[in-house]
Amino acid sequence: MRKIHIITILPESIEKYLTSSVLGRAARKGVFHTELWDPRDFTKDKHKKVDGRPYGGGPGMVLSAEPVLKAVAAARKKSPSAKIIILSPRGKVFTNTYAQKLAKGEDLILIAGRYEGIDARVKKILRAEEISIGPYVLAGGELPALILVECIARHVKGVLGEEMSIEEKRDIAPKEIYTRPEILIYKGKKHKVPKVLLSGHHKKINEFHKHKSKSQNS
Numbered sequence: 001m002r003k004i005h006i007i008t009i010l011p012e013s014i015e016k017y018l019t020s021s022v023l024g025r026a027a028r029k030g031v032f033h034t035e036l037w038d039p040r041d042f043t044k045d046k047h048k049k050v051d052g053r054p055y056g057g058g059p060g061m062v063l064s065a066e067p068v069l070k071a072v073a074a075a076r077k078k079s080p081s082a083k084i085i086i087l088s089p090r091g092k093v094f095t096n097t098y099a100q101k102l103a104k105g106e107d108l109i110l111i112a113g114r115y116e117g118i119d120a121r122v123k124k125i126l127r128a129e130e131i132s133i134g135p136y137v138l139a140g141g142e143l144p145a146l147i148l149v150e151c152i153a154r155h156v157k158g159v160l161g162e163e164m165s166i167e168e169k170r171d172i173a174p175k176e177i178y179t180r181p182e183i184l185i186y187k188g189k190k191h192k193v194p195k196v197l198l199s200g201h202h203k204k205i206n207e208f209h210k211h212k213s214k215s216q217n218s
Contacts, residue, residue, distance in 0.1 A: 002103070002156050003033045005075035005082065006145050007068060008112040009050060011036040014142050022160065023153055031158035034149060035075070039063070042070035051115055060116035068122050072109055079107035084128040085148070086111045086118065087141030091130030094148060102148075103155035110148060112141030175209045 008014065018034045019027065026032035040048040043066070050068075051061040076082060083106050092098075102108060111118065111128065123130065133144040153159045182198070184191040196208045 002031070002153075003035065003079055003082075003107045004149050004152070005035050005037060005079060005107070005109045006112060006149070007037050007039060007071045007075070007109065008140075008142055008145065009039055009063070009114055010112075010140065010142055011038050014146055017146055018149070023150065026153060026156075026159040029158065032153050032156050035078070037071040037075050039067035039071045042074070043067040054116060058116070062116050063114055063118045065119035065121045065125075068111060068118060069125060072111070072126060075109050079109065082107040082109045084109045084111065084126045086123055086128045086130050087113060087132075087144040087148075088117070088130040089132050089135075089137045091132040093135075094131050094133050094144075094151070096151065099148070099151040100155050103152045108148075108152070110141075110145045112145045114140040176212045 006014070015036060018024070018036075023032070023034065027034070039050045043050050043064075050064050052064055054060070054062045072084065083102070085108060087110060111122070122128065131144070131148065133147050138144065176194075178193040178197060182193050194208065196204050199205070
């Protein structure tokens with residue numbers, strides 16, 4: 001069973017997602033599992049404080065190294081050879097190709113930062129890789145961690161019901177797609193499904209999708 005550990009100070013913010021839908025079913029089948037670790041459980045501070053002011057000045061707070069390192073150490077007891085990734089806007093941009101590679105490798109430990117970031121010594125000590133999900137900044141690494149988890153999980157055998165249900169193995173060009181009803185009445189106006197999609201003529205349907213795809217990308 002593949003396992004991904006997530007280090008986060010907000011486990012309650014992502015726990016529900018991890019136990020729902022595809023990921024929840026995969027966990028219940030015993031083919032893929034996620035485990036959450038809260039650095040607050042590993043701090044000596046009586047108030048469970050896990051951040052501090054940055055040396056050299058600057059705005060915001062920095063996630064302290066020690067509680068993060070201890071949380072990682074606890075996760076490593078269950079996955080000794082796990083690859084460690086820090087979610088960071090400075091990291092290498094995550095792709096589906098990389099997701100496929102990670103899905104075939106060892107267990108993973110994802111560190112979700114908060115505030116202004118994580119004490120730089122965490123990356124150096126753990127020799128962690130930094131990964132970004134895009135050229136923008138979020139309040140924390142929880143959403144990026146979920147994106148990595150779902151993208152990777154989809155490539156783990158047994159997670160999806162059928163191998164062909166992996167969209168990446170099908171034509172993923174943008175399409176105009178429709179479902180019932182054939183005629184939608186919204187605010188008194190009729191909105192119909194294009195006739196060609198009702199024709200059953202697969203060649204014409206493929207041509208329709210190709211034409212729409214080109215027009216959307218132009």
